[in-house]
Amino acid sequence: MGKFTFRLPDIGEGIAEAEIVAWHVQVGDRVEEDARVADMMTDKATVEMESPVSGVVVEVAGEVGDVVAIGSPLVVIETDGEGEASEAAPAPVAAPAPKAEVVEQRIEAETPEPPAPATPEPFVSSVVETPTAPPPIPAASPSPARVSTSLDTNGKGKGSAKVLASPAVRQRAHDLGIDLSEVRPSEEGRIRHADLDQFLAYSAAGGYRAAGAERGDEVIKVIGLRRRIAENMAASKRNIPHFSYVEECDVTALEAMREQLNAHRGDKPKLTMLPLLITAFCRLLPQFPMLNARYDDEAGVVTRYGAVHMGMAAQTPAGLMVPVIRNAQSLNLWQLAREIARLAEAARNGTAKSEELSGSTLTVTSLGPLGGVATTPVINRPEVAIIGPNRIIERPMFVPDGMGGERIEKRKLMNISISCDHRVVDGWDAASFVQAVKKLIEAPVLLLAD
Template identity: 60%
Template sequence: MSKYTFNLPDIGEGIAEAEIVKWHIKIGDIVAEDDQIADVMTDKATVEMEAPVSGKIVAIAGEEGDIIAIGSMLVEIEVEGEVDADKLEELEASSTVADVSETPKPVAKDDGQVTENKEEKYKPSANPTAQADAVEPAAAPVASDGPATEPAGQKVLATPAVRKRAADLGVDLSQVKAQGEHIRHSDLDAYLNYGSGQGYRPSGAVQKRDDEKIKVIGMRRKIAQNMADSKRNIPHFSYVDEIDMTEIEDMRGDLNANRGERAKLTILPLMIAAICKALRDFPMLNATYDDEAGFVTRHGAVHLGMATQTSQGLMVPVLRDAQDMNVWQLASEISRLAAAARDGSATAKELSGSTLTLTSLGPLGGIATTPVINRPEVAIIGPNKIVERPMIIDGEIHARKLMNLSISCDHRVVDGYDAASYVQALKHFLETPVLLFAD
């Protein structure tokens, strides 16, 4: 008896690791050569892995959901007799990788050679330029998309300034077609932009950059995982309504004019005050859903997460007990938390425990957003840019400050009617802002 270690083969296209998405075997199972043993997933495709030899499974790499590196042990198989070195090399060279979701690709061996799979689906390309180490053919004449070439020997008429510019650029003026009797700067520009055999290129166009590979690690990886988990697990739906912000903007102006030594108010503190007021009748929106345990917690306090863009990526500091603060306290705490998130001084407590999230693009605005829910919350609110637009009121056209407001909800917990009703309640507070200061 001997043991054969089957390492995860090079799947190609620079893949460094793969996730085990399904095991078709378990320790102790007897497998035959070519039996399917596992499905692994890369960022390109899901791939079926097959047993290279017959025998008994004595070890596996991990559980479903684990990520393993290319070249590391996938399974260990106990086989009858001994497997000599030549046989091992042959097995490694013939390891098959069957792509479930797209056309199979050749598998790279350790020596860099490309081997065909067992079904021999990979044939040399009929295009010689697609084959490795092919001799580069001589460049074919390039046909110009632009102006035609002047006949040889014809006298070129151009001003001294155009001649000097052409000489500085290394351009043969006999190749530039004039739109009139003389070659002008505009004719030279036309030649440079699309008549030089390089195709049309706008003047001053940015040149192509080299490809750049950046490993997704740290905060960026965490953000990616959280967003993927949210979209994978939560059935999102979004609702958008238009809100007349004219009155609340006028109130904000009055408050700022009488603020004394206090910081200037943005629209966010007033909006948060309205969000908290409206939540009184809609507790299902200020909630978190533990889908593994199977229960929803409707929170009494509003711990509002504020999506904040930082140099490291999106962070969500938490405004705790927002329902108990006045607009000036909200403004101060918003400013403090945003600064802490951006300079990296925010504590773990300040970055966790939110019950509802507000995400705003500020002046970038946009017409509407469909924000991704901050799991395990069940809703996220996204105000857009306030824009002055004409609005018909009692048959007359008035200039009003209008804003679209979006909400995304978890449809497992929040019904569409409830989400729309909540936005209508929020709209009422924002359009009648004096209610924010009434009990």
């Protein structure tokens, strides 16, 4: 028998290292030739590593989240027969460790010992737990000791003195899940609404809890795509002086045209708002080349691109990814819709290729119905701009009535946000671009004109 050291191969041009995001073997496992042993993430994609030999795993290079340099040992395998040895002696590798898991910690609440009362209490306190009670309000002082009791129909806590309160106060206390025998009356021995307010503000009502199951703390290791997102966003905000500009657009006519196109689409893919907006952007970018660009700040060079390689921010189970629509300017509405759907699905199920996740020259990011009134998106470095369409809302607007006056009409409105790198893009240019987009999508027939 012999040992074979499987070293991390060169998995892409310019890639110097990769992060371990998943192990499919552990020490002691038997692995067959071409079986998957690990998933490695580079700056561009996740790559599956397959064993070149059959045998038993005797060493692995660290745990999930560790970074391995190209050419360094990844797995050491004890092979069958005489065995195959790698050309170089195996370098020391870390002892095996389990995959990072979510660590849950539960913190038990401790009830302080109640202080001895200065005078005898005229009642026995109680707690009525309810699943629909509002959330607890911090107490100003430790809560008194409690004994769980129930009230009879006369408003008495069993074993307590009679509780005096109006029917309205009793109903409110019942709705809030508060035992009136626990509330101290402020005057005349009668509990009033102000006393309930005081109880809510200052009493630590142990049975007065929000609905929902208790959860413990979670400790989650930041690895893989989430680490890449964190690093890229931090670098973008650290290095790029952002500025944002937002404009409101009337998309009533654009939405009507989209509905008409979908009604007669046949076997074509359904149109969302995104293909229409990308078409508008691509028509206007030749007039605003400073936006379809990338800035190499280390070399001090801005490259303005003729083709539009549109990055499309897509939410996936693993985190935010940006698949790229190549040569978006040459695609019609239906082709854009088909490519958007294909790339979004590939990003979600993890089948997107490395070349489909890099090389964008401008990015569009949209949260669809969750888009909010306005956003200030973070630039996808080294690009110099990112565009964020927001949610469509309906509002009454003054519109021309065709006779020199105005009338009020319900219209569909959408804000378009743009964030730019102020080192490369001036505010005037960004505002002029968005105003041109507004003019184009408010007369959407121009999108289909040659």
